[in-house]
Amino acid sequence: MNQAERAAPSTTDPGAGVPARSNWLTDLRAYAIAALAVLAVWTFLARPFYIPSESMMPTLIKGDRLVVTKFPYGYSYASPALHILPFLPGRLFARLPERGDIVTLDHEGAELIKRVIGLPGDRVAVRGGTIILNGVAVPRRQESPAALPIDANLPCDTPLESRFRIADGQGGAICALPRYRETLPNGVSYDTIDMGDFGAAGYDDYAEITVPPGHVFVMGDNRDESADSRVPPSNNGLGGPIRIETLGGRAEFITHSYDGHGALLNPISWFTALRGDRAGTSLRPQQAGQ
Secondary structure: OOHHHHHOOOOOOOOOOOOHHHHHHHHHHHHHHHHHHHHHHHHHOEEEEEOOOOOOOOOOOOOEEEEEEOOOOOEOOOOOOOOOOOOOOOOEOOOOOOOOOEEEEEEOOEEEEEEEEEOOOOEEEEEOOEEEEOOEEOOEEEOOOEEEEOOOOOOOOOOOHHHHEEEOOOOOEEEEEOEEEEEOOOOEEEEEEOOOOOHHHOOOOEEEEEOOOOEEEEEOOEOOOOOOOOOOHHHOOOOOOEEHHHEEEEEEEEEEEEOOOOEOOEHHHHHHOEOOOOOOOEOOOEEOOO
16 A cells, blocks of 8 residues: 555545534534524423522422423413513413412513412402402411521521521421411312411402403412512512413423522432422322312
C-alpha cells in the first residue's frame, strides 16, 4: 500500500470526512427535536407541577411534585407548557371539570392550583366557614388535627400556623392544624384546613353569587391561607368565579416530595430529602365513605 492509499479515508467509516460543523448541527437538531417532543407531551398529555405554597394543605404541601394531565377539560391558551399566549376565548374539545377536581389555572401569567367547588349555574356562598351550595350547607365534619411534620418546606411559622406547633414526642415537632372533612353533593370527599381567624376579613363569609356560564368557582383546601374565588383582587385573590379558558389541567397524583433540606451540589441529599410517605398519593377526590 502506497502513502496515498494509507492517507485516504475508509469508505466504511461513517464519520470519516464529515466536517465538524455538520456533526454539531446534527446534534443540535436532535436536541431540538427532543425538546419539542417534551413540550408536546407537556402541552397535550401531562406535565410535572411543583407546589410552592401552603394554599392546598393538607392535601398538598410545599415541596410536593405531581402530575397534571392536560386533556381532561380540552385545550385553551393556558394549555401550552410555555405560558407565552395571551388570554384567548374558547376551548378545543371543551369539557367541564367535576366538583372536587383539583385543577391548575392561569392567573395573570402565574400558574395556580385550586379545587373546583361550583359549576356554571351553581349558587355559592360561605357562612362561618361552611360552603352553602345551591342553598344547602355542604356537610363538614371535624376530624383529628392534620399532623404535618415540620421541615424546611413546611416550617409552620406563619402567624396563623405557628400557634399549632406541638412536640411530636420524639424530639421533633409537628404542625397540628385543625382539619375538617368536606363532602360535596356529587359524593366526593376531601380534607380542608380551617384555622378560623379570617371571618372578619370576609374569607369565612362570602355573599351568595351565581356562577356564570363558562366559569367555575374554586377554593384552596387551606381556607385561611388561600387567595381564591372568595378573595378580591385587592387582596391578590381571584375575585370570584374564573373562566374555564384559564384551566390548564387536572392534578392526578404525587410523584415525590422534598422536605427542603436538599442541596443541588450534594447528590446524596437528593434522596435523603425525600418525603417517602407522599409518593404515589392520588389526588382524585374520594367518594364519601372510602
